[in-house]
């Protein structure tokens with residue numbers, strides 16, 4: 001019976017694989033010498049662009065992806081963090097930071113980015129949030145026509161297929177798009193407590209993706225279907241598009257740009273042990289994510305001249321590539337314990353592994369959880385905006401970091417690079433005890449970081465300076481968020497569970513009085529936690545913006561036939577997690593390309 005079940009699962013998995021070119025397993029066609037469009041990177045934005053371009057049957061499109069296909073295991077939302085320890089992760093790290101990451105392993109914060117057909121959507125946490133109306137209106141006000149909230153809303157809707165019954169009729173949700181949006185089938189009792197506590201702090205339960213109700217608490221809308229992860233590859237690349245050639249294991253090392261005409265005409269990439277060149281008749285599109293898009297442009301001569309020339313790279317267009325890096329820092333070490341066994345304790349759940357596997361097969365059970373279950377959008381005392389614009393996001397997790405001992409051993413906190421000694425000291429006495437945490441995430445950082453080449457070798461990882469808390473208000477907004485979470489714990493719904501804050505202080509901050517602003521600031525600076533929402537490194541802006549890398553049409557300044565379409569184009573980070581905006585950017589980017597070339601075709605006729 002077991003054999004039959006396994007071979008059934010194996011066959012189903014194989015039937016779902018994307019057919020690749022030049023792969024002996026699939027006996028498919030060779031890569032051509034020339035395409036109309038070459039898209040680099042099959043992540044959230046790249047897969048979207050490539051599949052939308054393939055809607056034009058006369059066009060031939062090549063999608064190059066450095067990583068491999070997802071697997072049956074990566075479709076399990078609950079174990080997302082494990083894949084950060086596999087080759088589905090580019091596994092970047094910050095340099096030593098002046099104001100952050102001081103207590104993590106080697107004082108360098110880990111910075112994952114997904115690698116494979118699906119990009120970061122293979123390893124992300126499936127949280128689907130779009131951000132605030134003002135985020136996009138500000139992009140437009142900064143000289144980017146076509147990017148206001150009203151302009152981009154149709155692209156959010158085009159991506160979405162909401163299956164949450166109460167949201168299906170909302171004009172702010174899409175039905176029938178490639179990306180299913182649902183709640184996780186698994187719901188802990190603790191998330192109900194979180195939602196019940198909203199009125200006690202003057203808030204409502206809202207749909208945070210409705211532009212009229214951002215501030216409030218909610219369950220998490222997720223990019224999942226029947227409890228399974230849906231990646232950009234699953235959503236966009238499974239169709240039978242014969243004009244779209246998809247190649248995995250293709251590491252792009254350079255964009256080919258004619259130095260005299262400044263026209264992009266192809267790419268160079270490594271596949272297996274061979275170096276390849278493929279030409280683009282119409283455009284090259286860079287969708288390699290905020291670190292690798294910046295890196296690839298710089299390797300190809302597009303970037304700050306003062307940085308490129310000493311590395312021996314001649315500058316084709318002197319642009320501020322790699323500046324303006326933004327991210328959402330947070331703090332994940334608040335631990336509350338409760339007196340009931342209703343938390344998510346991996347050890348307890350893994351011990352009923354067979355039952356959970358069968359549940360997952362039916363699209364139910366613990367394995368379908370995203371780990372975090374609720375979001376709260378709140379305003380701190382630093383937020384003077386009269387509108388519906390929060391400055392801190394609460395990420396509600398029905399477990400504290402001390403809850404993952406035993407089976408499934410400390411994967412979550414290892415993914416945050418918290419050293420063993422700190423972890424066991426901080427969670428002494430509460431290991432594997434039921435409880436919860438809220439991670440307060442800074443929504444609009446004022447500090448800006450930077451990405452630079454380490455050298456001119458395409459295989460070297462870029463230098464990343466996050467520069468967290470360069471502006472101290474960023475730090476103190478998180479501190480306010482922490483204090484507000486501690487107050488939330490005093491509300492009746494949490495108190496009914498005997499919820500208690502663990503007051504063991506963080507090693508390295510014990511010289512400060514527990515609970516003061518200085519103490520919490522020290523904790524955040526030592527155990528800085530990140531959301532992996534890197535963006536902004538190829539900033540979109542008008543031609544008079546000296547820091548802009550791409551135009552509002554996403555064309556790289558100073559080079560023709562070259563666009564960047566991914567999170568790196570964001571002028572400012574959105575107020576929420578970034579995958580929904582990445583899909584929106586991909587959808588809109590594809591339309592911008594179509595409007596350029598379809599109009600040209602018409603004009604020529």
Ligand SMILES: Cc1cc2nc3c(=O)[nH]c(=O)nc-3n(C[C@H](O)[C@H](O)[C@H](O)COP(=O)(O)OP(=O)(O)OC[C@H]3O[C@@H](n4cnc5c(N)ncnc54)[C@H](O)[C@@H]3O)c2cc1C
Pocket residue numbers: 040041042043044045046064065066067112113114115116117118119120121123124125126127128129250251252253287288289290292293296531532533534566567568576577578579580582
């Ligand atoms: C661990 C983690 C958790 C996250 N959780 C959430 C969440 O819950 N909700 C949310 O909204 N957002 C989340 N995010 C962020 C979100 O997934 C990203 O913002 C989004 O996927 C970015 O899309 P992108 O297209 O810009 O880049 P990516 O999706 O990262 O895609 C870039 C692709 O380009 C490929 N590539 C790079 N360089 C090359 C090269 N030289 N040659 C060929 N291919 C190349 C990469 O392998 C990758 O496949 C998370 C991210 C991570 C890493």
